Amino acid sequence: MADHYELPHFGGKLMSAQVSALLMKEIKQGIFANSEKLPSEVELAERLGVSRTVIRDALSDIEREGFIERVRGIGTVICRDIVNLTNRFDLKLEYNELIENSGYRPHSDSIRLRLEYADEKTAELLCVDEGSRLIVCEKRVLAGQTPCIYSIDYLPYELFGKVDYTDLDWSQPVFDLLDKYCGLIITTSISKVSATNADEFIRSKLNVQPKQALILLDEVGYCKLSRPVMRSLEFYTDFFDFTMLRKKF
Amino acid sequence: MADHYELPHFGGKLMSAQVSALLMKEIKQGIFANSEKLPSEVELAERLGVSRTVIRDALSDIEREGFIERVRGIGTVICRDIVNLTNRFDLKLEYNELIENSGYRPHSDSIRLRLEYADEKTAELLCVDEGSRLIVCEKRVLAGQTPCIYSIDYLPYELFGKVDYTDLDWSQPVFDLLDKYCGLIITTSISKVSATNADEFIRSKLNVQPKQALILLDEVGYCKLSRPVMRSLEFYTDFFDFTMLRKKF
DNA sequence: AAGTGGTCTAGACCACTTC
DNA sequence: AAGTGGTCTAGACCACTTG
Structure with missing residues (x-):
């Protein structure tokens, strides 16, 4: 192990986040x-010149x-399979x-954009009135040349305020549009997973x-x-490995 | 809100775990x-008589x-949809x-128990030699009267030491057998999710x-x-909602 | 200005593993 | 006995939101 770590200085802010980013980089x-x-925690604290709490x-x-x-009593073990x-x-x-992480260029085509009126279930999920307007964006997503996802997004019309949604470029990731035009960043999603053979069109x-x-x-x-802002139905082929970690704390 | 919280005493051990259990109960x-x-954190600390760190x-x-x-500046918000x-x-x-959480009694039938020799992939996943012995247990799992899972478990033969695996009751959850006879508790799993139509038998x-x-x-x-101890292939019908949380930290 | 959560310090003791 | 992570304290200051 090296005798010294470099810890970048950013005015003393967010030190623990810097430390975790640094450690992850060194682990990977x-x-x-x-x-x-x-x-050990004490050793890391000394070498990085911060308190044990930060570590x-x-x-x-x-x-x-x-x-x-x-x-306890052993140390901090690296889970290599998960890394x-x-x-x-x-x-x-x-x-x-x-x-992108899989090494392909993502893009989308076959875009179909329309307005719909919220059905009962979607209205409840998005906390809007039943029958209120929704922007619906269907598209096909490709990794390079290979089609791998068909997605249908439902967004409350009101989110976009004065912006005319038909002026936007819906081939971009919807996350980016939400960020740019509504100032909304999706940080969490509740996902229900199922298996289907889908319809002939998809x-x-x-x-x-x-x-x-x-x-x-x-x-x-x-x-x-x-705050719920979008419902999506996404159909995935087996192009990706859908790997997830399940953990008891 | 009540003026006082009860905090059970367990000799001062694991205080934060008690606090989180208490808070979850009150939230639910x-x-x-x-x-x-x-x-606020300060108020909780005062009312429960512990430091802010514990909170x-x-x-x-x-x-x-x-x-x-x-x-920051607002407080601790309860995510009711997730609760x-x-x-x-x-x-x-x-x-x-x-x-059980869904309100059904779990049990299993159609148990098929055998020994196999590890193929390359399973051997790698379980960190055993290719060709080494594996206990394989296939079974059907039911919720009440409804079949909902077909599972195939692969376990290194050596795990059970001197215990004769054919003497065990494999209709029990394999997690329980591993705990009881091998002293092993599975705390994490890496799961690859896919969709399939499966074969006629399943x-x-x-x-x-x-x-x-x-x-x-x-x-x-x-x-x-x-330490990897088991590989499982599990086929699920749509009997359950497969709900998961995805989160950016 | 007041209140909130976020970060950080310095120090203490405990529980567990290893030698 | 020595070293590890786990817990806890008391206090300080910062960043952000609200009034």
């Missing part, structure tokens, strides 16, 4: 890439995502990120073989303060 | 059941599972728990309709210290 491809354990906060963040495990996972479905909310768009089933995600995306 | 069905927010540790645990959100979810697939590792066991697809979970269960 740095000086701890071949280690089974991290140095513990940083380690807690890393532990929450499953990359390390802390054992090595490339795409964690439970940590990424946006399929474009998943596609199957043909995705070029799936006769025997191949699809994963259907019925999601509601939330911003800060538990 | 107690004095915060109709609240949008929790009292913050407790709140961190609750936040990690998605039930609250902490916002109200009955079955969280990302927090439970064991289908028997999910079945479809007939699960009584699925011709058009119905199944969810397939390919899981590796880990004990403490990242």
Whole structure:
């Protein structure tokens, strides 16, 4: 192990976040890439010149995502199998990120944009009145040349205020449009996973073989303060590994 | 809100865990059941007679599972939509728990027990030699009278030491057998989710309709210290809601 | 200005594992 | 006995939201 760590200075702000980013980098491809354990909390605190609390906060963040495990009397163990996972479905909310992480260029086509009136279920999920206007955006998403997702997004019309939604470029990720034009950032989603063979239209768009089933995600995306802003139905082919971590705390 | 909280004494141990359990109880069905927010950290600390650190540790645990959100300058907001979810697939590792939470009695039948020799992939996942012996247990799982899961478990033969695996009651949850006879508790699993139509044998066991697809979970269960102990293939019908939380931290 | 959560310090003791 | 992570205290200051 190296004798000294470099800790960038940002005016003393967010120190534990910097520490956890630094440690993750070293775990993935740095000086701890071949280690089974991290140095002790006291040692890390001394080397980085911060208090043990800062180290513990940083380690807690890393532990929450499953990359390390802390054992009393033993130390901080690196969970190499989990560090090595490339795409964690439970940590990424946006399929474009998943596609990019897999080494492909994400883009979309076959866009169909329309207004609909909220049915009972969607209205309840999005906390809007039944019958209120929804922007509906259907599209096909491709990784490079391979179609891999068909998605249908439902957004309350009122979110966009004075912006004319028909002027926007809906081939962009909806997350980006929400951010840019509504100032809304989706941080959480409740996802219901099921399996389906889907209808002929969607199957043909995705070029799936006769025997191949699809994963259907019925999601509601939330911003800060538990505010629901979007419902999505997403049909996934088997192009991706849908890997997730399940953990008892 | 009440003027006083009761905090049980257990010799001063694990105080933050007690606090988080207490708070979760009050959020779900107690004095915060109709609240949008929790009292401030300082107030909670005073009322419970502990330091603010203890409160913050407790709140961190609750936040990690998605039930609250902490916002600077505002307070600790309760995510009611998430509290109200009955079955969280990302927090439970064991289908028997999910079945019980849904209000059904879990049991299994059609048990087929055998020895196999590890293929390359399973050997790698379980960190055993290719060709080494595996106990394989196939069974059908029912919720009450309804078949809902077909599962195939692969366990290294060596785990059971001198215990003759054919003497055990494999209709019990495998988690319980591992605990009782091997002293192993599975705390984490890496799950690969896919959709499948499965073969005729499994479809007939699960009584699925011709058009119905199944969810397939390919899981590796880990004990403490990242030790892999079991691989499972589990075929799920649509009997359950497979709800999970996806979150950016 | 007041109140909230977020961060950080310095120090203490406990529980567990290993030697 | 020594070293590890887990818990807890008391106090301080910062960043953000609200009035």
